[in-house]
Structure formats: structure tokens, C-alpha cells
Amino acid sequence: MNLHELARHTAQEFAKAYGRPPRWLAAAPGRVNVIGEHTDYNDGFVLPMAIERYTVIAADRSAAAAPLIHLRSTSPGLDAKLPAREKSGDLDSGGVAIDLRQPLKPWPKGSWVNYPAGVLAGFLARGTDPGPFDALIHSTVPLGGGLSSSAALEVATATLLEAITGQKLDPVEKALLCQKAEHEYAGMPCGIMDQFISVLGQADHLLLLDCRSRKPELVPMTDPSVAILITNTNVKHELTGGGYAQRRAQCETAAKILGVPSLRNATADALERAKPKLEEVVYRRARHVIGEIERTVHAAAGVRAANWPTVGQLMYASHRSLREDYEVSCAELDAVVDIAQSIGPGGGVIGCRMTGGGFGGCTVALVETTAVESISRKIAADYKGRTGIEATMFVSRPAGGATVLKP
Ligand code: ADP
Ligand code: MG
Numbered sequence: 001m002n003l004h005e006l007a008r009h010t011a012q013e014f015a016k017a018y019g020r021p022p023r024w025l026a027a028a029p030g031r032v033n034v035i036g037e038h039t040d041y042n043d044g045f046v047l048p049m050a051i052e053r054y055t056v057i058a059a060d061r062s063a064a065a066a067p068l069i070h071l072r073s074t075s076p077g078l079d080a081k082l083p084a085r086e087k088s089g090d091l092d093s094g095g096v097a098i099d100l101r102q103p104l105k106p107w108p109k110g111s112w113v114n115y116p117a118g119v120l121a122g123f124l125a126r127g128t129d130p131g132p133f134d135a136l137i138h139s140t141v142p143l144g145g146g147l148s149s150s151a152a153l154e155v156a157t158a159t160l161l162e163a164i165t166g167q168k169l170d171p172v173e174k175a176l177l178c179q180k181a182e183h184e185y186a187g188m189p190c191g192i193m194d195q196f197i198s199v200l201g202q203a204d205h206l207l208l209l210d211c212r213s214r215k216p217e218l219v220p221m222t223d224p225s226v227a228i229l230i231t232n233t234n235v236k237h238e239l240t241g242g243g244y245a246q247r248r249a250q251c252e253t254a255a256k257i258l259g260v261p262s263l264r265n266a267t268a269d270a271l272e273r274a275k276p277k278l279e280e281v282v283y284r285r286a287r288h289v290i291g292e293i294e295r296t297v298h299a300a301a302g303v304r305a306a307n308w309p310t311v312g313q314l315m316y317a318s319h320r321s322l323r324e325d326y327e328v329s330c331a332e333l334d335a336v337v338d339i340a341q342s343i344g345p346g347g348g349v350i351g352c353r354m355t356g357g358g359f360g361g362c363t364v365a366l367v368e369t370t371a372v373e374s375i376s377r378k379i380a381a382d383y384k385g386r387t388g389i390e391a392t393m394f395v396s397r398p399a400g401g402a403t404v405l406k407p
Contacts, residue, residue: 007405010138013074014058018134022058024163025406028155029054029399030141030148031197033355036296040191043212043264044293049398050201055139055152057160062132067100073137106185118181119157130164146361151194154178159402175199201401208300223306229365232392233332236360254286263289288325312351319353328358336363339382
């Protein structure tokens with residue numbers, strides 16, 4: 001389903017649920033990070049792109065007498081067994097009502113309503129009140145698949161609220177408001193990447209984002225001969241011992257010993273000089289972060305210059321570093337990268353790496369557009385052969401960010 005078809009489908013679902021066509025349609029994309037992993041909380045760079053998968057919200061003024069916001073989601077994968085509170089209110093099934101006469105507060109942890117409700121809370125806090133409305137959400141971003149359906153939902157909500165109120169937020173303020181919704185309502189202490197790219201993405205561009213200054217820079221990727229192939233390993237290994245928090249702490253330790261506010265301010269030379277003072281594992285964690293920040297900046301320059309072999313090598317180097325120094329890969333991610341690398345430039349694969357936090361989830365590959373079919377077939381078959389698991393794959397060009405489809 002392309003964006004146009006998704007919008008039409010969402011409008012139809014809205015009409016089915018509420019008995020009239022929607023007045024507004026707003027959309028926001030999911031994303032994939034091309035390079036720059038575990039750099040965000042070290043004040044480093046990330047290089048994501050918006051993908052051709054969107055969350056669309058259809059809405060209209062409420063017909064009800066009471067000041068209520070009705071929310072429904074027909075998105076595939078959303079658990080049919082919604083928490084009891086989401087079935088209450090005056091809606092028959094699967095929807096919720098937010099009463100604007102009551103102070104807004106988070107829904108129970110794990111409820112999907114926290115994402116739109118958190119964004120609504122952000123608008124209300126800045127004095128922007130949309131008033132009552134009915135809304136229906138549908139999405140082609142897989143939920144919980146590491147492609148940031150959560151940011152897509154937040155940013156689509158914010159875009160809808162802009163359309164309803166006629167008040168456009170500054171894009172950076174909008175992204176930060178959505179991040180705050182994820183922190184305070186969904187209880188997820190995420191960085192700034194997902195919301196920034198979903199707001200600021202542009203077709204045929206990656207986004208080089210400086211997580212220290214929060215300065216975004218669009219990087220043109222107009223060459224139609226290359227595309228991004230995303231492979232979901234469809235595994236998610238649960239970590240015991242808090243792998244993420246532990247790595248964050250190790251980075252902080254390294255920065256402290258190096259005498260810098262964050263690893264962004266450290267150099268590879270300084271790290272080598274300090275090596276005797278560092279625990280071996282802390283040294284390797286820091287080596288990943290410092291190297292990855294440098295690779296991300298180089299990759300952005302490579303994309304600008306359409307120097308694909310260089311970008312591809314940086315992606316493989318990123319994966320090696322994540323596997324060996326940062327130790328956040330897993331057998332399934334390694335299998336996909338290994339298969340991709342064995343297909344090689346002869347078969348149209350330029351580079352490949354794990355993307356996202358690790359321990360499962362997706363890989364991202366830079367491929368020749370004309371070879372997408374054969375590469376996908378080969379990766380799917382070999383991955384199934386090695387692991388017994390079906391991978392899910394799709395290809396995307398860098399897509400556009402949030403937009404109002406029906407003002
Ligand atoms: P990711 O962002 O990688 O997809 P998250 O766990 O951060 O994974 O967010 C997924 C959660 O966000 C879902 O479980 C659901 O609660 C919520 N969500 C995302 N998209 C939708 C949607 N279209 N409709 C309802 N809930 C959604
Ligand atoms: Mg998310």
C-alpha cells in the first residue's frame with residue numbers, strides 16, 4: 001500500500017466507524033537508521049531516513065454533545081485484547097474516549113493511547129486546544145518492529161492537531177514535543193532521532209542529525225540506482241542484566257576517565273593514550289562510539305558524493321564494531337550481514353549492517369535498485385536455511401516526512 005492508498009483506506013475505515021467521511025487526514029513516516037548506532041546518547045551523529053511506510057490519522061469534528069476526543073486504531077498487529085480501560089467509554093469496541101473536562105493523565109503503561117494522549121497533553125500545555133474530535137488511525141509501519149511506529153504515531157498526531165487548530169509548530173519544537181510524549185506518557189526514555197526524522201524527512205534525502213546541538217542537516221541521496229533494503233530478522237532476544245543501561249554507564253565511565261563531557265568530545269588518539277587507565281571492556285565500548293561517530297560523518301559525505309562503495313564499507317565496519325566492540329549484535333543479525341556480504345558487489349549488495357539497538361530487529365543494506373529482487377530472494381532463502389526463521393523484507397527510497405493530506 002503506498003501513501004495514497006493508505007490514506008484512502010484510512011478514510012474508508014473512518015467512514016465505517018463514524019458514519020461520515022473525515023475532514024482531515026494527516027500522515028507521518030517510520031524510519032530506519034542508515035548508520036550511527038549507539039551514538040545518540042553520546043552526543044554523536046546519526047544518519048536516518050524516513051521510509052515509505054506511514055501512519056495516517058483521519059479525523060473530523062465530533063458529533064457528540066460531550067467534549068470528547070474519540071480515538072480508534074485499526075492498525076495491523078495492534079493487540080486485539082486491548083486493556084479494559086480502552087474498551088470503556090461510549091465506544092463499542094477497540095476505541096477510547098478522552099474527556100476534555102478531566103485533567104489529562106497517562107493511560108496504564110503499555111497502552112497505545114499514551115502516544116497520541118501524550119502529544120495532546122503537549123499541545124494543551126502550550127495553550128493549543130484542538131477541542132473535541134473523532135479520529136481513526138491506520139498504519140503500514142510494523143508495530144514494534146524497530147522502524148519507529150511509535151514516533152510515526154506521535155508525529156502523525158501532532159500533524160493532525162496542527163491541521164485542526166490551524167497553528168503550525170516550529171519543526172524542532174514539534175519533534176521535541178513528540179519526544180516528550182514518549183518519555184512522559186509512554187514511559188520510554190528515547191533519544192531525538194525518531195521524532196526528528198519523522199518530522200523533517202524529505203524525499204531523496206537522509207538526515208544527518210547532530211545529537212549534541214540538535215542541528216539537522218539534509219543530505220541528498222538522489223541517485224536512483226541505489227535503494228535501501230530492510231530485513232527484519234523477526235527475532236528479539238530479551239536481555240538479562242540490562243544491556244542498554246550497562247552500555248550507557250560504560251560510555252559515561254570512559255568519558256569521565258578521558259576527562260570529557262561525553263564521548264563526542266573524545267578522539268581516537270586520546271582513547272589510545274588513556275587505554276592503560278581503562279578496563280578492557282570500557283575501552284572497547286568507547287572505541288565503538290568514537291569510531292561510529294566518525295564513520296557517520298564520513299558516510300554522510302559519501303552519500304553526498306554518491307560514493308557508494310565507501311558508504312558500503314563504512315556500513316560493514318559499523319556492523320563489525322557493533323558486533324565485536326559494543327557486543328549488541330546476535331547470530332541472526334550476523335547471518336543476514338554475512339549473507340549480504342557474500343552476495344557482494346557482483347550481486348548488487350554495496351553494504352549492510354544491523355540497525356537499531358541490537359539483539360534482534362532489522363538490518364539495513366545499501367543495494368543496487370535493479371538487483372533488489374534477486375538479493376531479497378537470496379537473503380530470504382539463505383536466512384531461512386541457516387536459522388529456520390522467515391525474514392520480512394522491504395525496499396525503500398528515502399521518503400518524505402510528516403504531511404497533511406487533507407487540510
Ligand atoms: P517501534 O517504535 O519500533 O515500532 P515501540 O515499542 O516503540 O516500537 O512502539 C510500538 C507501540 O506503539 C505499539 O505497541 C503501540 O502501543 C504503539 N503504536 C504504534 N503505532 C500504532 C498505531 N498505528 N496504532 C496504535 N498503536 C500504535
Ligand atoms: Mg519506538
